Amino acid sequence: MAFTDLNISKQILDALAEAGFEEPTPIQREAFPVIRSGKDMIGIARTGTGKTLAYLIPILMKLHYAQGKYPRAIVIVPTRELVVQVCESVELLTEYMDIRCVGIYGGTNIRTQQNAVYEGVDLLVATPGRFMDIYMNGMLRTPLVKTVVVDEADRLMDLGFMPQLRSILEVIPEKHQTLLFSATFSTAVTALASEFMVAPVKVEVAPQATPVDTVLQLRYDVPNIMTKINLLKLLLADKEEYSRVMVFTESKKNADRITDKLADYWKDELSVIHSNKAQNTRLNALRAFREGRSRIMIASDVAARGIDIQDVSHVVNFDIPALPEEYVHRIGRTARAGKEGVAISLVSPKEEERIEMIEQLIGQKIELQALPERLEISDVLLDEEKIQTANIIYQKGRPKGGGAFHARSAKNSKSPEKKKKSSF
Incomplete structure (x- = not known):
């Protein structure tokens, strides 16, 4: 028709x-x-x-x-x-x-x-x-x-x-x-x-909350934010493959952090958009990305909905969204109008539950990729990661039934952290 x-x-x-x-x-x-x-x-x-x-x-x-x-x-x-x-x-x-x-x-x-x-x-x-x-x-x-x-x-x-x-x-x-x-x-x-x-x-016209069939969905399991940034650098270095990329974060802090780390390599190819940016700055960044003057757009979820930009080759979920539906909206920025695209998710241990919820929502497993051999695995934890890690350890070590969190439990609670570290 x-x-x-x-x-x-x-x-x-x-x-x-x-x-x-x-x-x-x-x-x-x-x-x-x-x-x-x-x-x-x-x-x-x-x-x-x-x-x-x-x-x-x-x-x-x-x-x-x-x-x-x-x-x-x-x-x-x-x-x-x-x-x-x-x-x-x-x-x-x-x-x-x-x-x-x-x-x-x-x-x-x-x-x-x-x-x-x-x-x-x-x-x-x-x-x-x-x-x-x-x-x-x-x-x-x-x-x-x-x-x-x-x-x-x-x-x-x-x-x-x-x-x-x-x-x-x-x-x-x-x-x-x-x-x-x-x-x-x-x-x-x-x-x-x-x-x-x-x-x-x-x-x-389609089942609710389902990604288009032409999006290839991949995931990398990484230990922390700094390793995510290192992996992002490796991927983006292939300019021919990663020709127009949207990188989504959950926080404005991470959006600015990624921009600062990538600026040393591709300052003239970067656009950033989030709610703390002035309106003209946001619109100019969007226009530059749409017109191809910038290759990489780093965005908080403010840009995940409805933004229609043709020929986005890759969507990268730097942070896994708390709402599973948001994942579908994000990856919908690629493979538009019947074209093919790739969606890559960088999953830390604390985000494992989120990715499982996403897989349950979309009714499929996201294909796990091996980390590149040249990837530098960082052991640096940022302040927010230290707090989150401590909370995870505490929750896993808490005795069932609401009993006192005594010394033995605290000692045992360290084992999940060691186990996770050994898997990377």
């Missing part, structure tokens, strides 16, 4: 053809007719399957052309980066249309965004907090809103945006269409749907 078979307007078809899009993805084929019918819809599809265009194309066809001052459609997303990306997708699709799209998000001048909204907007893309800020300032009116999209709903729930979503939907006209898109149909997303949607049609 081609886009021409889906009764899409000529203006959008021309824009799609110019951008190189030929065939709709499964979520797009399934979602288009439901959205056009005016019914509420829940779209469940893994990352990299084209969810953004699945709702933008029918919405833009409904908007048709610019009119009035107030928004007629609203898209709510969890992060500033996603606001920018959705707006870029709108710009691509409206090459031959007159549609005003405004993106609003925190971390930047609110007056500039208020002025843009006040001048007139057809499609508003927003993070929840900034939407309510501008609404409460009296610069945003919603009486004409006919369609509300809640994108990356599971991520919005994870970040605690439920109160803001309630506030937003309270100021939207009662008669409107709600479209909810999510990679997973979690309990929180189910609660969101039941509270705000009317008899929604559920469109699910």
